[in-house]
Amino acid sequence: MIRRVAFTLLALTLLAGVCAAQDGAARRKVIIDQDAFGPAGSNLQAILMLLQASDVEVLGITIPSGDGWRDEEVSHTLRLLEIARRTEVPVHPGAVYPLVDTQQRTKVWEQLYGKLFYKGAWTESWPAEGTVRRSPYHADPFLVPPSPAGTPKIKASPETAAAFLVRAVHEFPGQVTIIAAGPLTDLALAARLDPQFAALARELVFMGGSYNPVAADNAFAAEYVNAPRLEFNMRFDPEAASIVLHEPWKKITQVPIDPTTRTFFKPEYIRQLAQGHAPFDAYLAEFGQSYPMWDELAVAVWLDDSIVTRSATLLVDVDTSFTAGYGNTLSWSVGAGPGMGESAVLVVQDVDVPTFERMTLDLLTRPTPAH
Numbered sequence: 001m002i003r004r005v006a007f008t009l010l011a012l013t014l015l016a017g018v019c020a021a022q023d024g025a026a027r028r029k030v031i032i033d034q035d036a037f038g039p040a041g042s043n044l045q046a047i048l049m050l051l052q053a054s055d056v057e058v059l060g061i062t063i064p065s066g067d068g069w070r071d072e073e074v075s076h077t078l079r080l081l082e083i084a085r086r087t088e089v090p091v092h093p094g095a096v097y098p099l100v101d102t103q104q105r106t107k108v109w110e111q112l113y114g115k116l117f118y119k120g121a122w123t124e125s126w127p128a129e130g131t132v133r134r135s136p137y138h139a140d141p142f143l144v145p146p147s148p149a150g151t152p153k154i155k156a157s158p159e160t161a162a163a164f165l166v167r168a169v170h171e172f173p174g175q176v177t178i179i180a181a182g183p184l185t186d187l188a189l190a191a192r193l194d195p196q197f198a199a200l201a202r203e204l205v206f207m208g209g210s211y212n213p214v215a216a217d218n219a220f221a222a223e224y225v226n227a228p229r230l231e232f233n234m235r236f237d238p239e240a241a242s243i244v245l246h247e248p249w250k251k252i253t254q255v256p257i258d259p260t261t262r263t264f265f266k267p268e269y270i271r272q273l274a275q276g277h278a279p280f281d282a283y284l285a286e287f288g289q290s291y292p293m294w295d296e297l298a299v300a301v302w303l304d305d306s307i308v309t310r311s312a313t314l315l316v317d318v319d320t321s322f323t324a325g326y327g328n329t330l331s332w333s334v335g336a337g338p339g340m341g342e343s344a345v346l347v348v349q350d351v352d353v354p355t356f357e358r359m360t361l362d363l364l365t366r367p368t369p370a371h
């Protein structure tokens with residue numbers, strides 16, 4: 001009898017282990033590389049969508065400077081994880097500065113070629129777009145101003161973003177998707193740290209670049225209305241973007257500005273979040289701001305590519321010449337490029353916006369899945 005009970009317990013233990021292993025294998029592994037400025041907004045809502053997806057395992061979040069300085073973005077991310085009750089997800093600080101470009105260099109460029117609409121952490125005068133929550137400009141990259149959402153108690157990982165990215169793809173070869181929604185500096189550093197990095201990843205999905213966007217009926221269109229090939233994520237670190245696009249990825253999906261112009265996180269969506277069941281919904285309702293849904297769309301395309309209604313495979317690069325086109329998206333038809341190692345990229349050109357919006361709101365208002 002004792003032996004029978006022991007055997008039954010052993011069988012149940014083995015079955016539980018098999019089920020856990022199957023569940024782990026079924027969940028898609030992802031690393032989020034994000035210039036996570038907050039509180040709330042497109043950057044952080046994109047992170048929450050991945051945390052809320054029941055079939056996704058977020059291995060970690062890596063943070064470069066971009067929309068804001070790295071350390072302030074790290075603080076916003078840590079506080080978000082506390083509020084979302086997902087403090088087991090590690091946050092890895094990444095690049096503080098672009099590889100080559102600097103704030104002073106950008107000022108010289110503007111003297112030669114005209115003012116940029118938006119410069120992220122270097123934006124000294126915030127455009128009057130009706131957005132109300134932006135910490136005052138500061139030139140100190142290590143200053144972390146107080147956030148209205150509170151100061152996090154948890155700490156970031158001591159492991160750098162580039163080191164973590166390399167370690168993760170070696171630990172799970174062919175399994176890790178990297179979703180990058182900010183400047184690509186961390187990925188470029190990882191590629192230079194380990195030439196196998198890109199080849200060992202499952203795929204890269206990135207938000208950035210611009211081709212021929214239709215100007216939207218909001219002030220954010222001013223970024224590209226007179227410069228349709230210019231977009232902030234690529235312009236903040238063009239050299240990093242070009243490096244990343246020449247790496248041997250198995251698959252690259254790009255969500256440029258073009259399909260985001262018909263999206264907007266409307267005030268009624270923010271009010272709807274207040275009725276949600278996720279632990280962070282009150283946070284989003286309190287601090288939410290209305291932006292085009294740039295980063296949410298990149299995440300949604302990866303979660304369910306059936307929302308894509310039009311796409312094209314192109315060879316893609318970013319202009320690194322210090323000319324009027326610095327940071328511009330370059331593209332060619334497959335077979336028509338200059339032959340300098342350009343990668344074939346699946347470029348998302350349009351999406352089913354109503355389905356995308358429903359998907360986003362569902363993820364952000366549903367109860368947090370078991371993990």
